[in-house]
Amino acid sequence: MARFTLTDLGNKSGEVVEAAFNGPVDITKRGKRKFVLMTADQFDRLKSASSQRAFRSDDLTTEERDSFLSGLDAVAHEGDRSND
Template structure:
């Protein structure tokens, strides 16, 4: 990952933004990473990976419910694919 200092942002903003289109770029202050610049697509991927949905057994979609029940049955009967 390329790194630039905060003071370089004023002088090299075009270069920094071009680099951030290719890979995340770190902005540093006093030698420590303070900000990371990344593409909107990469940001959406990261945010999407963090989203989780919780269900109760009663309101879980059928596929989630079925998977859960299969897993529980495997635990109870000892049919694990380990």
């Protein structure tokens, strides 16, 4: 990840922004990471990914687990058919 200081942000803003097009950029102050600069698209992807939920299979009911496994089987079989 690219890293710039707050001073760099003021003095080299074009370079900092250009780096952000390639991925998130750490902005530091006195050697400590204070901010991360990223494009709006990068932020939107991050935001939508964080709204996803994860569950432990141990926490599912038997019915939920069976439904989930059936769905995985269906997806796996679709992949088998597309390789024919």
